[in-house]
Amino acid sequence: MSNNLDIPVVPPSSEERLSERELIDYRSLRESLIDWSLNIGKNPDRAEGYAYDTVRARANRLDIFYRWVWDQEDGYTATVTHEHADEYMRELAYGDSSDTHKANVQKAIKMLFKWRHHQHGDDLWDPDMSFSGRTSTQPRDFLTREERTQIREAALEYGSTPHYKSLDPEQRREWKAYLAQRYEKPIRAVGKDDFARANGFKIPSLVWASLDAGLRPIEVERATVQWVDVENSLLRIPQEESSKNRDNWTVSIQERTARMLGEWLDERGLYPKYRNSDELWLTREGNPYGSSALKYVLNRLCEIAGIPTENRQMSWYAIRHSVGTYMAREEGLAAAQSQLRHKSELTTMKYDNAPVEDRRDALDRMG
Structure with missing residues (x-):
């Protein structure tokens, strides 16, 4: 590292889990990340780094995140994915840590993917859920x-597409042009099989x-x-x-x-x-x-x-969250836990929330 400040590169909890070869690889990764964060990470175009205390705190949170990934993958890996990050944040959302901690962890992971984007050309991370630092949100949205x-x-x-035989010659030419672009093949090569495939x-x-x-x-x-x-x-x-x-x-x-x-x-x-x-x-x-x-x-x-x-931040988890919400309402938390494959019932408790309209109906019945 070009910076000599005493940010732990490989904390003992990680070092004891790694073989010699894995340790060398992880140390190299961490050194590069910390160095980049301190010197240019905040604004790479202007070579402006994050504050030392910020990097120290985020480096610690990222080390914990990496160890979590190793648990999921049954062993060391230097490659973390957006799916890893989304699932980790989801577990935190259902946990007992403070909203501020959840927000800070998310910022750290965003910094990690920003480094991977700048250094390796990887995609930036667009989280499936967000935290304000004061109030954690439910997953971004779910389907009614x-x-x-x-x-x-x-x-x-x-x-x-329409059935091949239902089209007149002009319509067929238009649909063939569409399918040629869709399947990246010459128009003359588009046939009935491509219509069936669509x-x-x-x-x-x-x-x-x-x-x-x-x-x-x-x-x-x-x-x-x-x-x-x-x-x-x-x-x-x-x-x-x-x-x-x-x-x-x-x-x-x-x-x-x-x-x-x-x-x-x-x-x-x-x-x-x-x-x-x-x-x-x-x-x-x-x-x-x-x-x-x-x-x-x-x-x-x-x-x-x-x-x-509009004003909804939809992701594939919107489907999953709808399953949990309505399964919990119809069959209870035990059924939702099994259907969603939650290891802990505490994770499923997030879905134990009667909707506003149900609560309003209950008040009407209560008089």
């Missing part, structure tokens, strides 16, 4: 019952499964064909693929969702990008769905459904 139905129906319309079951199965199971972005990314039990209308998430890597989970889904997943499994085998892969869903580019891709899908679904998003 009506909106859940609208999103489910919009998934059937998402990216769809009306496929990938997006409906992904969205409907998430509406039932409250899938986290990392779970959508990790989902495999082995998760799907169509006959029993279940998702079976094995220990090694669950988001917490601690338990096997059996998650209920509706029969119509199971049928949609079954249709997708039949269709999925037709596409070359899936033939050597167990991933349940891949993007058009052949990559697993991450938070950004899922956020785009949700925004498009809201557009199709006519759901206003």
Whole structure:
């Protein structure tokens, strides 16, 4: 480090967990981060760094965050993701720490991704929930019952095209041009199969499964064909693929969702990008769905459904939060805990909140 101030580079709690090689790598990462933060991190364009006390406090919080990531991944990694950061903040939101602490942790993690963006070209982090330092918020937004139905129906319309035979020659040329751009192929190569593909079951199965199971972005990314039990209308998430890597989970889904997943499994085998892969869903580019891709899908679904998003900060967690909210109301916290795959019942307690209209109705009944 170019700065000789006594900010702990590798605190003892981390050092004792690492092998010699891992320690060298983690020390190098920490030195670079701390040096950058002190000297240019606040405003890299003007080479203005953060204050020493700020960096010291944030470096400590980030070391704790890294150790949490190692727990999730069952071992050391220098690579932290936006999904890691969102899940960590979600755990903090449900914890007992002060609102100020939660806000400060979020600032530290934002600084980390700012460093990764400046030094390595990674994307900046747009958190799924925010904290003011005085009052922590609920997750940014969640879908109402009506909106859940609208999103489910919009998934059937998402990216769809008219039937090939229903179009006159001019309309067919226009749709072929659209599909050529969508699938990045020459117009002359677009055929009936591409029209059928546009009306496929990938997006409906992904969205409907998430509406039932409250899938986290990392779970959508990790989902495999082995998760799907169509006959029993279940998702079976094995220990090694669950988001917490601690338990096997059996998650209920509706029969119509199971049928949609079954249709997708039949269709999925037709596409070359899936033939050597167990991933349940891949993007058009052949990559697993991450938070950004899922956020785009949700925004498009809201557009199709006519759901206003102004002054709402929607993310894929809006679907998950709606599952927790309404499952807790319908079947209680135990059912919500199982459906959302929460290790601790304290995490699920966040969903034990009767909506305003229910409380108003209760007051009317009380007289």
